[in-house]
Amino acid sequence: MxxxxxxxxxxxxxxxxxxxxxxxxxxxxxxxxxxxxxxxxxxADPEEILPLWRSARGYDTTAGAADLQAALRGLRTAAASPDTGLLAERTQLAKGQVEDAFTGQVLPDWDTTSAIVTALNREPELLRPLWISARAAALAQETGSTCTISAGAFG
Structure with missing residues (x-):
């Protein structure tokens, strides 16, 4: 309607x-x-929504933590920008964990990411390919490895 x-x-x-x-x-x-x-x-900033859009479209992405955080901020914008305190309450996470998921230096784990996406009234699986790609990039950076297999190859 x-x-x-x-x-x-x-x-x-x-x-x-x-x-x-x-x-x-x-x-x-x-x-x-x-x-x-x-x-x-x-x-809203279109650049913050781009990683989320690419993930939703199923495009191969070589995302990093910043791309995942931009996608989370895009979802937050789409949900009318709820306060991090409210999101912490909805997710039963510490407020700092929620804030770090949006702007922190460390990639949040999948459980944290999933809880936040759910609290923003979206399906967590929408962000899973982007999270997997960001996680692969973080692991490569930690180990100094350069993986040439796309994140999409892992489902």
């Missing part, structure tokens, strides 16, 4: 309001140009 917000946003982005409904409900993944226009219309 369309409402005034969908009509306004659809008009601003240049797409049908029903398409906005399908994007918001997760039924559709828009093209990058539409995603970028949506981000700008919602006062």
């Amino acid at each position: 369309q409402d005034d917000a969908d009509r306004t946003l659809g008009s601003e982005v240049g797409v049908d309001p029903s398409y906005i409904c399908r994007v918001v409900s997760g039924e559709r993944i828009p093209s990058w140009p539409v995603t970028r226009r949506l981000a700008l219309a919602l006062a």
Whole structure:
């Protein structure tokens, strides 16, 4: 069902309001140009949403922790930017863990990432390929190894 917000946003982005409904409900993944226009219309940084969009599209990504954090920030923006204290309460994580997941120097483990994504009302599996790629990059950096197998090869 369309409402005034969908009509306004659809008009601003240049797409049908029903398409906005399908994007918001997760039924559709828009093209990058539409995603970028949506981000700008919602006062979000498109570059923070790009890793999430690439992961949702199933594109091979050689992500690092910064890309995962950008995707988490994009999900947070899409969820109306809930306070980290509220997210800590929803996830039963320490507030510092939640803050570090968005901006920290260390890649959060999968359980932490999954809990935060769930608290943002999204499916954790959406971010799993991006997390796997970021984890592979972190391990390569720790060991000095250079892996030439794409993260997509691991499912």
